[in-house]
Amino acid sequence: MLIQVKCSCGERHCPEWAIVELQGTVEAQPSLQDRIQNLQIGLLCRPSSEESYTLVVGYHELTGSKQRLKKPILVLKKMEVEDDSDSKRVELDVIGVIRHKILFKTRPKALISSRPQPAAKGKISAPASSVPN
Helix, strand or coil: CCCEEEECCCCCCCCEEEEEEECCCCCCCHHHHHHCCCCCCCEEECCCCCCEEEEEECCEEEEEEEEEEEEEEEEEEEEEEECCCCCEEEEEEEEEEEEEEEEECCCCEECCCCCCCCCCCCCCCCCCCCCCC
């Protein structure tokens, strides 16, 4: 079977995508297993003055860096097109090109501690002792 690959966005105008590579797994809560599509996993940001990226997932913060891929990867969309003879054929449309990955290879940093912080409202002085002389 011959499958045609076409690019409707034009040469050198395809949107650029990136891959996010994590060490480990990201698991959805059991209550969200059925609704995982379009689920926000975390917040990815890059300070404008640095070349590092930060990914915040729940109470965890990961730090990563951008790396160039040796070979670019195409992002394709499968489409079924009808021929003149009323038969369907498959075409693949290029919707993006991946040239970089953002690699998070270190362990996450916890954003909250497991011990509650004591409330410091003011200076507390120790009570005077009443020891007889």
